[in-house]
Amino acid sequence: MNQTDFIKYSLENGVATLTLNRPNVFNSFNREMALALQDHLRAIASDDSVRAVLLTGEGKAFCAGQDLAEATGPGSMEISEIVVQHYNPIILLLRQLNKPVIAAVNGVAAGAGANLALACDIVVAKESASFIQAFSKIGLIPDSAGTFFLPRLIGMQRASALMMTGDKVSAPEAVQMGMIYKTFPDDIFENEVKTLAERLAQMPTKGLAFTKQLLNKTFQHTLEEQLQQEAVYQQHAGQTADFKEGVEAFIQKRKPNFTGQ
Incomplete structure (x- = not known):
């Protein structure tokens, strides 16, 4: 299997699906899969035909994190090098992508796999799926921005406990504690995810991108600074073709036809 086989890519109705x-x-990630995912995310960033991104996994799991066979074998890279070269660029590409990204967690998401999902804009999961901060079980610390996103999602106490104990969290529990958006029954999961992704792909893409950029800034700003940024981005949004279409559709009492422009 070559590098391009480790990530399956498809584009339909404005939705780019990336399947680990x-x-x-x-x-689990090896170097080839990590670099392939980076390449796909960079290509998607400049492809106007992509209006939303769906990230999921093939088979029974979403992602089990790092392939430890690669990380501990003869001539293997240092763990810190793997983090810097593989995972950090992926997380930054996800957060900088001016399109909504849905993580469709179809099974276990462990270690870097769990944190990869949490870095996406919307996380949905099968009811049978689970999330595990597995790092402490092998003497490592949570990477892939886990220490950034998880405390912000569920609070410091729960984040600390999950990271230190490595306890498994079921998908329904993850919804209850605010870690993820929602779950779907396993038998209708794929249809529900497709419906959600296509819905986002039909929305005002630039407006969603501005929203994402504001959310990226919110934890580093004071209230006054964030209000100022909202005014700036609202001006940008008000200059889009989709804003004009949205207003016209509202006045004419019809469904808007957003083009992402």
Whole structure:
């Protein structure tokens, strides 16, 4: 299997689907898969035909994190090098992508796999899926921005406990504690995810991108600074073709036809 096979890519109705494709090892990352995912995210960033992104896993798992066989074998890279070269660029590309990204967690999401999901804009999961901060079980610390996103999602106490104990969190529990958006029953998961992704792909893409950029800034700003940024981005949004279309559709009492412009 070559590098391009480790990520399956498809584009339909404005939705780019990226499927982690190493099911025999629960879609754990090796170097080739990490670099392939980076390449796809960079290409999507400049492709106007992509209006939303769906990230999921092949087979029974979403992603089991790092392939430890690669990280501990002869001539292997240092763990810190793997983090810097593989995972950090992926997280930054996800957060900088001016399009909504849905993580469709179809099974276990462990270690870097869990934190990869949490870095996406919207996380949905099968009811049977689970999330595990597995790092402490092998003497490592949570990476892939886990220490950034998880405390902000569920609070310091719960984040600390989950990271230190490595306890498994079921998908329904993850919804209850605010870690993820929602779950769907396993038998209708794919249809519900497709409906959600296509819905986002039909929305005002630039407006969603501005919203994402504001959310990226919110934790570093004071209230006054964030209010100022909202005014700036609202001006940008008000100059888009989709804003004009949205207003006209509202006045004419019809469904808007957003083009992402």
